[in-house]
Amino acid sequence: MIIVTGANGKLGRAVVEQLLKRVPAEQIGVSVRDPNQAQALQERGVRVRRGDFDEAESLHHAFEGASQVLIVSTGIMGEAGIPHGIRQHQAAIDAAKKAGAGRLLYTSHIGASPTSHFAPMVHHAATEELLKASGMPYTSLRNGYYAAAALMLIGGAMTTGELIAPEDGPVAWTTHADLVEAAAVIISEQRYDGVAPNLTGSEGVDMEGIAAIASELLGRTIRRIIVSDEEFRERLMSQGVSEASINMRLGMFLASRRGDFAQVDSTLAHLIGRPPVSIRDVLKESISHRQR
Template identity: 30%
Template sequence: MIAVTGATGKLGRLVIDTLLETVNPNEIVALVRDPLRAEDLGAKGVNVRQADYNKPETLHSALVGVQRLLLISSSEVGQRKAQHRAVIDAAKSSGVQLLAYTSILHADTSTLELAVEHRDTELALVESGLNYVMLRNGWYSENYTASVSPAVEHGAILGCAQEGRISSAAREDYADAAAVVLTSEGQAGKVYELAGDENYSLSELAAEVAKQSGKTVAYNDLPREQYKIALIGMGLPEGLAELLADSDSAAAKGDLFDESRQLSQLLGRPTIPIAQSVSTALKH
């Protein structure tokens, strides 16, 4: 059986949707904190099991009979090292044969604050003795396109990435790649640097939004601290504002850039262009 953690999350649901195209539903396990949120998956024949990162006692039984496991990184920044370790320990004691982990692009060298817990998890995986695959996901296009409508409304995209190149891909691309790895042989020990085929700067993103919307949209590059203050002023929690400012700062250093095209090679198709992601965002 193939299990996916965080199965009711945005990425998890997409992975399961892709798996259902080629895998029998009763061979798929949706691991969720709240089974009530996964009733639609259960209706499709998927096995729904409770698995709470913060309750290690739920993890071992949730993994009984699972051969391949996708550990989707927790969204609780600051708690992920312990949460991921609990899943890894349960996977080992349950006899999981392959664990794929959604890490971060160039985790070993990235200056992003987010990379620290990913490096810790990768080390824990290596030390566990489990067969593993590192899916080092680059930036999600949705991280930027989620703010397309406000950008059109206010005529600006804010950031502190300067002219750093960003090789983002759509969430769908990363989900499809995870499904390929989970259903393919010979994956143990591989480390994938996954990023979009194209790359762009935030000024180029602003130009694309302007082109498609027919409105004036400019990129306003701010000093990091000013960008953080602006995000807080928009109502974002300070912690999230700090992470976004840090991410843009990392982009300015090249940490969100990759041109290896390992993602499209794994998919057997091009990644979804940023222009298409912008178009999708403008329709919603």
């Protein structure tokens, strides 16, 4: 049985939907904190069990009979010391091993590195080390940077006409829809051992490029204004943004400036059998939605 964790979330639920197109429902199970929210999946024949990364016993029950377990990253950063999310990932790995699963999969990210300026990449790298140390066959899905983040970065600029942010670098923006389709192929066909190739869109585009595309689609100019890291920090502080959130945003710009998210790979296109959705198309759909 294929077990998908976090199946009430955006990524996990979408992976289940794609798996249902490829394997019988009775071969799919989900581990969710609130089974009531997964009732629709249960009605379609998917096994639904409660699984909480903070409660090992619940995971043992949720993973029972697993052949493969997809661990969807919890995204929890935690406090100083060992981040909460990494402890949760270790608990899930241990539970999958105890359940006798033959293979682990994990939603990692392009640019995962213990030296990244962007905290989530450090945590993804740490989880990949846990996977290696488990001794189990595993596949780490190096997802491209989510295109949804580009919409958040450009959102305010569509109103003000100014995209104000620190210096950045190209990012191979990638949609959730393309990534979950690829994940379903990798799971159902048991492709890749260890760290998979980067699963990215077909081009790297920086903030200047995004502003230019948005300007063209809107029919009015969006100016890209580069400010220093310190000025960016001060601007966000004046808006009441928390220090943790500021550090996260700055980390993203620092990492992209270093080229951490710029690598483009054709693997995603091969897996889904078509070109990945471009950042232009993502922006076009978003602008069209805003104008309705």
